[in-house]
Amino acid sequence: MWTLSGFSDEISPDLELQATTATGLGLTHIEFRSAWNTNVLDLDAEQLAEAKRILDAHGLKVSSIGSPIGKIFIDEDFGPHLDRMRHAADVAKHFGAPYIRVFSFFLRPGTDPAEVRDEVITRMRALAEVATEADVVLLHENEKEIYGDIPERCLDIVESVDSPNLRLAWDSANFVQVGVRPFSEGYAMLRPHLAYIQIKDAHLADGQVVPAGRGDGELLDTVRALRADGFDGFFSLEPHLSVTHSLGGFSGPELFTEAWQAFTDMLKAEEIPFA
Numbered sequence: 001m002w003t004l005s006g007f008s009d010e011i012s013p014d015l016e017l018q019a020t021t022a023t024g025l026g027l028t029h030i031e032f033r034s035a036w037n038t039n040v041l042d043l044d045a046e047q048l049a050e051a052k053r054i055l056d057a058h059g060l061k062v063s064s065i066g067s068p069i070g071k072i073f074i075d076e077d078f079g080p081h082l083d084r085m086r087h088a089a090d091v092a093k094h095f096g097a098p099y100i101r102v103f104s105f106f107l108r109p110g111t112d113p114a115e116v117r118d119e120v121i122t123r124m125r126a127l128a129e130v131a132t133e134a135d136v137v138l139l140h141e142n143e144k145e146i147y148g149d150i151p152e153r154c155l156d157i158v159e160s161v162d163s164p165n166l167r168l169a170w171d172s173a174n175f176v177q178v179g180v181r182p183f184s185e186g187y188a189m190l191r192p193h194l195a196y197i198q199i200k201d202a203h204l205a206d207g208q209v210v211p212a213g214r215g216d217g218e219l220l221d222t223v224r225a226l227r228a229d230g231f232d233g234f235f236s237l238e239p240h241l242s243v244t245h246s247l248g249g250f251s252g253p254e255l256f257t258e259a260w261q262a263f264t265d266m267l268k269a270e271e272i273p274f275a
Ligand SMILES: O=C(O)c1ccc(O)c(O)c1
Pocket: 033, 066, 068, 143, 171, 174, 238, 245, 246, 247, 248, 249
């Protein structure tokens, strides 16, 4: 059974409204990125307890911590970031989340990815070791302006680190925004390592983010192939329909609902059951 989740902070900064909107759409899980305009890794102990209380009251589980780990420049100090990774593992435990979404470090403009490749792999391996100790699984999300932006570099990371605690999240829109046709150019290569799918689409011509199926993200081909080869995991709505920035996006309840509608219409047309 495919399970829907979503970046509910795109609904509202108010966690109570995030939860009521998510459950109103039938979601059983959210991907926790922020609440009360505070990143999930910056919530204090009291806020974390309150967040857990709200989610429990609505019967919502956390599919993944939508962390910003790996969204620092590759030449920035790694020590404090590794401590933040340890905190992320504690936060995942707190919410009972099986996954933590991470990135593979911003490159300074003009940097040849090959120059920083070894440092990226060293750091990703260190992050994966923290995950192994904490018994959580990291999901590397492909993203613009980081090392792992195109399928070949995502594959390099996951194969080089070679840990069961580092797998891949797939973001079609982010691939489109770096000029990649996700299904045609990335699916076969990355499928063995895919554990989690972000639902976001975009136009190749200008990178504009659009609801699932309306852009060049080849979502329909991807969905059909995932069903055909037995994928069984989370699909996380990340609409980015109103505002988008380097650490997230915003949609509001109506546009979040529109994104949910577009994707669930696709699943229904394909007769794919989901929860
Ligand atoms: O959660 C984030 O940090 C984030 C920001 C921008 C994106 O395009 C994205 O996919 C994720």
